[in-house]
Amino acid sequence: MLSIGSILRRTQLRASVLQLHSWYSSSSAAATQAERTIKEGPRNDWSRDEIKAVYDSPVLDLLFHGAQVHRHAHNFREVQQCTLLSIKTGGCSEDCSYCPQSSRYDTGVKSQKLMNKDAVLEAAKKAKEAGSTRFCMGAAWRETTGRKTNFNQILEYVTEIRNMGMEVCCTLGMIEKQQAVELKKAGLTAYNHNLDTSREYYPNIITTRNYDDRLQTLQYVRDAGINVCSELCQRKNTLYQHSVLAFLPVEIWEMIRMIATARIIMPKAMVRLSAGRVRFSMPEQALCFLAGANSIFTGEKLLTTPNNDFDADQLMFKVLGLIPKSPSFSDELSTVNELEACQEAVSSSA
Numbered sequence: 001m002l003s004i005g006s007i008l009r010r011t012q013l014r015a016s017v018l019q020l021h022s023w024y025s026s027s028s029a030a031a032t033q034a035e036r037t038i039k040e041g042p043r044n045d046w047s048r049d050e051i052k053a054v055y056d057s058p059v060l061d062l063l064f065h066g067a068q069v070h071r072h073a074h075n076f077r078e079v080q081q082c083t084l085l086s087i088k089t090g091g092c093s094e095d096c097s098y099c100p101q102s103s104r105y106d107t108g109v110k111s112q113k114l115m116n117k118d119a120v121l122e123a124a125k126k127a128k129e130a131g132s133t134r135f136c137m138g139a140a141w142r143e144t145t146g147r148k149t150n151f152n153q154i155l156e157y158v159t160e161i162r163n164m165g166m167e168v169c170c171t172l173g174m175i176e177k178q179q180a181v182e183l184k185k186a187g188l189t190a191y192n193h194n195l196d197t198s199r200e201y202y203p204n205i206i207t208t209r210n211y212d213d214r215l216q217t218l219q220y221v222r223d224a225g226i227n228v229c230s231e232l233c234q235r236k237n238t239l240y241q242h243s244v245l246a247f248l249p250v251e252i253w254e255m256i257r258m259i260a261t262a263r264i265i266m267p268k269a270m271v272r273l274s275a276g277r278v279r280f281s282m283p284e285q286a287l288c289f290l291a292g293a294n295s296i297f298t299g300e301k302l303l304t305t306p307n308n309d310f311d312a313d314q315l316m317f318k319v320l321g322l323i324p325k326s327p328s329f330s331d332e333l334s335t336v337n338e339l340e341a342c343q344e345a346v347s348s349s350a
């Protein structure tokens, strides 16, 4: 016969086992969605609520599952090095409130005309020698309409740099349909065009263009068969988008959340760490790579912002066992559907 004491002990033991079981079987949105991504591959029907639930998962769980998806979709040791050159600096007529290149603000940035061919190609050559496999050129313009001479010069730069064996990316403001086609023909790999924020928040950041102007350029870029490189940050609502994560001043855990969420919802996308990486220590950057980041900008400056020291980056690669990623010219459109999915999620929040 069992004593009352032993019945109580058995009951307590059973309750503890049930509690443990419920802990282990409780599944975060990050776990559920990561499992689905691994099984089904990229999706293009993400809702805003689904993305938010992934982002709000317990951070270590999110980090773990971001890493799982990352290892499933990529060689986790490979990190692409990209170099960004400002080929035309400052004096922009737009009023983007975060940008030191707008002519509307007194930021101390000195305006410079479009750089000549020799200077641009020399910079690209140096970047390649330093290990970069993507060269990005940024021009502080509202749009390229009416800049035929400059635009033709840039087409030439694109072709020459592509012929060096590098991926080439441009950010030139809003472009027309025909210009997107010409850039593709010249050999452009990607066009960077940031959505900046959500549709509803857009007028608080920029008043000189609207959200649809931006989407129009992205559509022309996609239609021309050019990969889209875009950053979208709606920090309050924590939605963002593919390929470049601009480092607005965020804390490391917020950054980890953004990267791991990006990796889970866009498994094949390049998740690139850009301006502001300089504020993060090597261990913090290691967490970013673990969560799913697989590309960095190298070089002294990112447009007008200081960047990490070249030697420090080389040391980081060595310490973390990272290897430089080769350029990719074959599946340039692989991330486009993922990008569209996220844009739709953001647009639907408006």
Ligand code: SF4
Residues within 6 Å of the ligand: 092, 093, 094, 095, 096, 099, 100, 101, 102, 139, 140, 141, 142, 173
């Ligand atoms: S369009 Fe580009 S360069 Fe011009 S103000 Fe906005 S972010 Fe700066």
